[in-house]
Amino acid sequence: MHPMGPNFSADCTSRSWRWQTQKPSTKSNMRTWHIVHDISAHIRHSVLSTTFYSPSHDLPRPIASSDASTSFEFSKDSAPSIVRRLYLTNNPPTQASYRVHNPHIGLLSPLSRRPGSGFLRGSSTYNAILARSTSLISSLTSNLANPFFTSLKERSRLTSPVAAALSTDALLYSPSVVGLRRDDADHFELMDDDFVGELDAIPADPTTKELEVPPAVNAQNQRAMGEFVAPYFMNVLSAAPILVDALRSASYTSSEIELDCLLRRTLKARVARVLRLFASRGDSTLVLGTFGYEEGAPIAMVAEIYAELLACSINPGDVTDGEFRNVFQRVIFTVPTKLLSVFRKTFEMRIYEDELIRSLEGS
Template sequence: MLSFAGQQENTVQDISARVVRSRQETAFYPHQSPLLANWSKGQPLSSRPSSSTDTKFVFVSSSALSTAQMLASNSEHFDGSIGVLNATSPKKPGGAYLSGGFAQEECLARQTTIIDSLQNSEAGASFYAEHRSASDGSGFHDHSMLYSPHVVVVKDDKGRRLSPFSVDVLSCVPVNASTVRSKFNIDAQYCESGIRYVMKERMARILRLFEERGVGTLVLGAFGVGQFCNSPDMIGELWADLLFVRDARFRNSFDKVVFALPGKHRLAFENAFNSRSLESDLLQALDKDPVD
């Protein structure tokens, strides 16, 4: 039995069945997945019931898991499952979580049961095998993804025990922009355009998978910023392009999107997202009331 003490004294919860379920239901989506590759075409196979309402966007300075905890505890605002995006290592499950690393994946590995799905599932084995076989040293990586439902959160950011709750975790490797920039001796603008193109495609596939899974609330972030060295401005703009601007493929696909940005990049990210959104609103207003 895998048991875990809750916040209340003398309470023990058996989470072993939940851990097994999460591992067994973890699914691998390869680089060539038709479902994800065709993200721009047609309507989702599963639509959220409240698709007629506008997505609510929230920016917070807390971590992804503390944000998920807040959402899960606030039943008034929580509708359906919570999806958390994990910027994962291409080769090492959990990254450097055993040696004290504090990147997002490493915190997830210490505070949740995600490591069991990454290390011990057949889907996890396929995910890392594909990344190893496809590795060419370019830093772009591939579009493969791992979806782990019902991951149990057991600790808060300070390592204190929580009353366990579950989230869905989507693990995906961002472009390593630092490697790309050093690998290719080409014009800087051309290099950045390539990074942007690949990141937009990957982020769109991420949203398509969350959409397909029927997730109502997303906890995203500055995906690929930090150790992967992508620009927070670029990532903010891309999320806006995919989720908010007019004719965005995923506009109103979700009830709520929370951008968890605990580090120094929040201001640049939020400004970029809002600037792109404002630009879209202005263009839409001009279309409705054209200037003579």
């Protein structure tokens, strides 16, 4: 069985990926296949356009919009669910021709090791859900991505445990990644969302009996259960998070305050670098997760850093503060339910503090 499911085929030589419905033929033990969405050109484009940015690559500072402000949203939905809703809302599926294009939707993906392990075993981590729902794995396992993982390995082998835990500033940009599955919790519906029901609403793991009937009448298609859906697109930026737990173990001689300062400074610089790359590539809508939290970064610190970079005023004492204020049209934070309230309150409180300080300074 192919890891993407029995209804998904991939020619690894040509990277001609497609999902299909299966229909019995008149001959015994033979079946014919109907191709619903041929996404081979899209995945080939995404793979061949994958771009590595070395740690020393100088990214330009962005230019803010003078007539519009960034809107912020907070969601407990998964990143693929959010991207799919954004894409279908802005690109009605009645326009059925799927040309290779830039969706201008940027998605941040934390990546600290070689991909391909957790998602095949049913892991529910951020990266595993993304790998199962999109064609990203094809880009990450291409030769063009090798320098990024080489940079990760070189950092992990440094003699200084602290430097190794801080990982690399290298970035990997995978444009026009194809979304092809609906996440289990994705209940977003749009008229004709999945096009022709008898062909497009394909169950993720149909039984042999289910393949005997048109997919549209399968019980699994009546609810969101990870089935294949009409293609949606996103630009994925992979960046290495700081391995905070390893950093704390390696910095036993440092005080807690010194360690937090180092962590905050490094994390903020890396997030700023990520945002510069998104801006330089023309992504106007961003989907950002709790970058670094799964590796041990305090959720309040992550929220404050995002607020300072994206929404606070310019601060002469820290050149990155306010650098991305009104640079992007829309930013959506995908945050686990248990952290959503804390993240949002911390983000909004940091902005309020900034506005209060500015008003006092101006009075």
